[in-house]
Amino acid sequence: MPPPVPVETIEHAISFLHDDVPSLAACSLTCHALLPISRVLLWHKVVLPVKSDGSHSTRTKAFLGLLDCESAIAPYVRSLGLRPENHECSHGEVSFNRTALDALSTRLPSLRSLRLHFLVIPSLYDVVMLLRDLPKLETLCLHSVSLGGDNWLSRRVPAWPEQPVLEPFAESGNPSLWALRTLSLIGGSIHGEEVTRLALFLERARRNMPKLEWIDFCCAMLPNGPGADVVLPAVPSFVPSLRHFGITLSDLHYDGISAEGREHMQRVISDLPQCGSLTSLYLRYDRRIAYLGYTVRHRVLGMPPPYTPTPFFLEHLADVLSTRAPTPLPLLESLSLVFDSPTAWLVGFEAAFARLAKVLVGTDDSSDVRGASLKQYPRFSHLHVRTSFLSTVMLISGDAGMEEQRRRQEMERVDLVLPMLECFVRAGVLVEVTCD
Incomplete structure (x- = not known):
């Protein structure tokens, strides 16, 4: 009779079923x-709808009832996601209910995400709380989260409480420590002043979050309102300790370049050399306002576009990353570039992508006489280029x-984007190109 298969081996095999709930x-x-390994995989991530x-x-009520009947499940839940129950709801229709979250979080002692x-x-002060x-x-992670109010563009941003409220202290008098490692605002539309306030809070409360x-x-x-200037966040002062940093950039307005x-x-981009520990960089180039201006002029008024999109964004990034002695981001492994605009607006970016490739992966002769690599970024191995504008088209034209x-x-x-990135592919970089 063959020896029994060790439970550890069976558990390893079961781990490959992590997305197969049945x-x-x-x-x-x-x-x-x-049962233990099955529960770990079944319950480690829970996503619940919100009315x-x-x-x-x-x-959600059924899930709470399950916890009442089987309390042993609760310690396995490490990640909780909340999203609108009705997937057809538009942005800005379903409010985050802190009381409802508290009823869940108090029942989940191992909640980490x-x-x-x-x-x-x-407001983003709710993030602080x-x-x-x-x-x-x-x-x-706040994914496509927006601020409340009937008119999200003209709504005034509420004032935040004073600094002592933001920096709680433990009973010993020392700063209380928070386990936070990752804070992400991805997608959605939020007042720049709110994001700047959050960034400044993170700087002040850095000692509370040593693992961030x-x-x-x-x-x-x-x-903050029609005609008002946008207050934009800078690179945080503690970036030397970050492994990943992402930010939205936009230099186009309805009818041309925005000086601000x-x-x-x-x-x-010029401050990126301060981020010496970064292994991952995410830059989002938002050109949606320019696209809306183009649409109005071209389709409604029958006028030609006031300008042609230029690759200044990529050119300046390549300029900064090409600096030597020392290399700006010596540990960089992954770069994500998101363009919120039609894919066709990348026409004319060929030379800029080629220059960026030369900086990040070198050329075929980037080695010394012994064959050792002379690349500035020897760890760089992943490039993700994404264009995203279908949601903008749907906003304008519907289905x-x-x-x-x-x-x-x-x-x-x-036909357009993949050929631009051929230099990266030849260098062995994993290249992903997505359009949505």
Whole structure:
């Protein structure tokens, strides 16, 4: 009779079923010895729907009822996601309910990750309160989250409380420590002043978050009202300790170059050499306002576009990264470039991408006489280029013609973008190109 297969080997095999809920459920009922690993994989990540008024959905109530009946499940839940129950809800329709979250978080002692999707919060000060009240939280991700109010563009940003409220202290008098490692704002539209306030708070409260190593400020930055200037966040003072940094840049307005946005772009990219520990960089180039201006002039007024998009963004990035002695980002492994604009707006970027490739991966003769690499960025191995504008088209035109737009995007992805990145591919870099 062959020897029995060790439980550890079976658990390893079961781990490959991490996304197959029916199979994991069957494993949990097959053998008591497989129950722990099955529960780890079944319950480590829970995503729950939120009703339009922010209260618990039927599914969430059922989950709470399950915890009442089987309390042993709660310690396995490490990641919680909240998103609108009705997937057809527009942005800004479903509010984040802190009381409803508290009813969940108090029941989940091992909760380490919280992700909010397409919800509305009063201000980013609510993020600060979450970090303070959930000190064991390691990841907080706001995906396409917006600020509340009937008119998100003209709404005034509420004042934040004074600094002593932001920096709680433990009973010993020493700063209380928070476990936060990752804070991401991805997508959505938030007032630039709010994002700047959050960035300044992170600098002041750095001693509360010694493990913080991953920051994304990658949402659209709005002005505080019509005609007002946009307050934009700078590179945080503690970037030398970060492993990842992401930020949105925009230097285009409805009818041309925005001097304020161009200055911010230059300042942020020029400050990147301070980020000596970065292994991952995420830069989002937002050109949606320019696209809307182009659409109005071209389709409504029948006027030609006032300017041609230029690759200044990539050229300046290549200029900064090409600096030697010392190399600006010596540990860089991954670069993500997101262009919020039509894929066709990358026409004319060929030379800029070629220069960036020469800086990051060198040329075929980038080695000395012994064959040793002379590349500035020997660790660089991953490039993700994404164009994103279908949601903008849908906002303008609805569903009409979306299939044709998707086909055009795919054709431009293959015929326009991929050939631009051939230098990276030949150098062995993993290149991803997505269009949505």
